[in-house]
Amino acid sequence: MNSITDEKLRDLKGPNQILGEWKAYLMFVQEYCKRHGITNPVVVEIGTQWGGQKVHYEYFLDATHIGIDVNDKLSTPSISGDSHSPLTINTLKEKLDGRTIDVLFLDAAHTYNDTMLDYLAYGPMTTGIIAFHDIRHEKEIGKLWENIQQAEKNNPDLEFYSIGAWGDGWCELGIGIIAKKRNKDG
Secondary structure (H helix, E strand, O other), X not given: OOOOOHHHHHHOOOOOOOXXXXXXXXXXXHHHHHHOOOOXXXXXXXXXXXXXXXXXXXXXXXXXXXXXXXXXXXXXXXXXXOOOOHHHHHHHHHHHOOOOEEEEEEOOOOOHHXXXXXXXXXXXXXXXXXXXXXXXXXXXXXXXXXXXXXXXXXXOOEEEEEEOOOEOOEXXXXXXXXXXXXOOOO
């Protein structure tokens, strides 16, 4: 894993994110991976518009990145298709080849129902971090984030975090993070 610096963040292509928020998120993921001894994490990104995050996951986390997007005209996802389709889910399972997802980044349709379906389909395959993008910018995603936290508030195996930053004339988008505990030591 490489150090996350502002200079390197700017040098690499993308991301299609607010830089301060993205940096804080990557630092969180990097620390989580180090704490749990995860090397070469498997990152699945649902919604890859412009494809700018892939190079960041690969460079800063030494990750295996699998992107899923319904629109292959705006990026080159690993899997082109509807994230809710059984065909897409089975294609991902084939690519995973028995591995689990270490980091799941949900940033696709930005509706309550679509994001919930992604969470329900891919969350159980995830043993580490599930991140929801736009929890402060998109009302429906914010509501979903609140409802999941409320529903899971007594689950001792989950920890919830929120990251947000303003920048470059953009409003705070917000990233909600569910960190799954991997062992009793946290």
